[in-house]
Amino acid sequence: MPIDAAKATSAEPRTTELAWDHKDVQLYHLGIGAGAATPEKPHPVTDPDELRYTLESALHVLPSFATVAGGGMALAGGLSAPGIDVDLAAVLHGGQTVTVHRALPVRGRATQTSSVPAVYDKGKAAVIVLRSEVADDDGPLWTCDTQIFVRGEGGFGGERGPSARLELPDRAPDLSTERPLRPDQALLYRLSGDWNPLHADPGFAKLAGFDRPILHGLCTYGVTLKAVVDTVLGGDVARVRSYTTRFAGVVFPGETLRIRLWREPGRVLVSVTAADRDEAPVLADTVVEHS
Numbered sequence: 001m002p003i004d005a006a007k008a009t010s011a012e013p014r015t016t017e018l019a020w021d022h023k024d025v026q027l028y029h030l031g032i033g034a035g036a037a038t039p040e041k042p043h044p045v046t047d048p049d050e051l052r053y054t055l056e057s058a059l060h061v062l063p064s065f066a067t068v069a070g071g072g073m074a075l076a077g078g079l080s081a082p083g084i085d086v087d088l089a090a091v092l093h094g095g096q097t098v099t100v101h102r103a104l105p106v107r108g109r110a111t112q113t114s115s116v117p118a119v120y121d122k123g124k125a126a127v128i129v130l131r132s133e134v135a136d137d138d139g140p141l142w143t144c145d146t147q148i149f150v151r152g153e154g155g156f157g158g159e160r161g162p163s164a165r166l167e168l169p170d171r172a173p174d175l176s177t178e179r180p181l182r183p184d185q186a187l188l189y190r191l192s193g194d195w196n197p198l199h200a201d202p203g204f205a206k207l208a209g210f211d212r213p214i215l216h217g218l219c220t221y222g223v224t225l226k227a228v229v230d231t232v233l234g235g236d237v238a239r240v241r242s243y244t245t246r247f248a249g250v251v252f253p254g255e256t257l258r259i260r261l262w263r264e265p266g267r268v269l270v271s272v273t274a275a276d277r278d279e280a281p282v283l284a285d286t287v288v289e290h291s
Contacts, residue, residue: 003153005119005124007083013115014081018134021107022056024192026131028065028247029053031189032222039177051236053226061104062229063164063240064222066134066142067096067106070112072193079148081116086150088196089208093217094127095285101140107108107155110136120161125163126153127186134225166285168269173260175231178275181215183254187218210250217247220257220282224269224272227259228288232268238289248284249274257282 029035034053036043044050052060079086112134120127130146182188186199194216197204205213225243233239249273251257258275261268267290272283 003119003128003150003156005121005126005156005158006084008081008116008119008128009083011082011116013113016070016114018110018112019108019168020069022059024069025059025061025065025106026054026056028068028192028222029062029226031185031192032062032064032219032226033181033185036180036182038179038227038230045192049230052235056106059106059147059251061106062222062226062237063098063100063104063142063243064075064218064225065104065115066098066100066144067108067146067218068192068194068284069108069134070193079128081114081130082176084116086153088198089204090151090153091186091196092149092151092218093247094149095219095244095246096147097145099145099209099240099242100240101142102138104141105136108136108141110134114123118160118161120290121154121158122149122160123154124152126150126158166269166287168271169262169264171262174263175261177227177231177259178262179227179257179259181223181251181255181257182254185219185253186213186215187253189216194218196239204280212252214250215253218249218253220272221245224259224270224283224286225288228261228268228270232263235289239277241291243288244286245270245283246285248281251282 041047051058112132114132117131118129128148132144134141198208199213256275258273260271268288270286273279
């Protein structure tokens with residue numbers, strides 16, 4: 001079998017050195033829509049709040065940057081772990097959690113420790129859980145838990161894993177907003193380190209079962225967190241404590257995301273759908289915990 005679950009989960013953790021600076025942060029922010037017009041910011045290029053994402057002298061770091069810091073090494077390292085040998089055409093991002101231990105610096109050098117805590121058997125597919133813990137000289141920075149869905153690799157007799165779903169409140173959302181995506185959104189976002197041709201090459205996308213390239217799930221993930229920070233958290237990225245989602249459906253570049261938000265004490269519940277495709281689900285089981 002291409003996936004040896006016992007070998008993957010028992011392997012020694014791997015360490016990787018990460019480094020980033022303001023240019024990496026700015027490129028990531030641009031890749032998730034910073035500087036683009038929204039219903040709340042019709043003139044974003046010179047909006048002082050928006051400049052915190054794009055201007056080096058005012059820069060702060062959205063916590064979802066953790067998923068690409070150092071060039072997206074968490075995902076790349078996980079898929080090359082002992083016991084794992086999969087076809088990229090069969091790989092989809094299933095879910096993501098970022099837990100922030102303190103504010104992310106604009107420039108940094110850190111050590112990432114990566115492991116595979118679990119491999120689940122979903123029958124027709126396998127789910128690989130990757131964990132990366134990142135720390136610098138001052139201590140822990142963030143922890144990422146990534147779920148990778150690999151089609152055709154199930155049926156090996158392993159545990160099925162958790163399947164709990166988040167119930168949204170039985171009331172209208174407290175806020176609903178839209179985020180238009182650029183036709184070249186995936187081409188810009190992939191410069192932050194996710195080079196999977198599924199997001200750029202029409203021929204490869206067809207091999208994977210899509211009629212055209214799809215947007216990175218982690219791009220949608222970043223767009224959504226930015227919307228929550230800007231509309232609910234007063235633009236203060238330091239208030240985010242953790243951010244969890246399940247990728248429930250694809251997004252195509254050029255579409256519009258509809259983001260619905262429900263406020264609860266210490267957290268925001270989120271639903272994201274494709275406004276152009278009859279509200280097709282995009283992100284589900286999505287929670288931003290905050291101070």
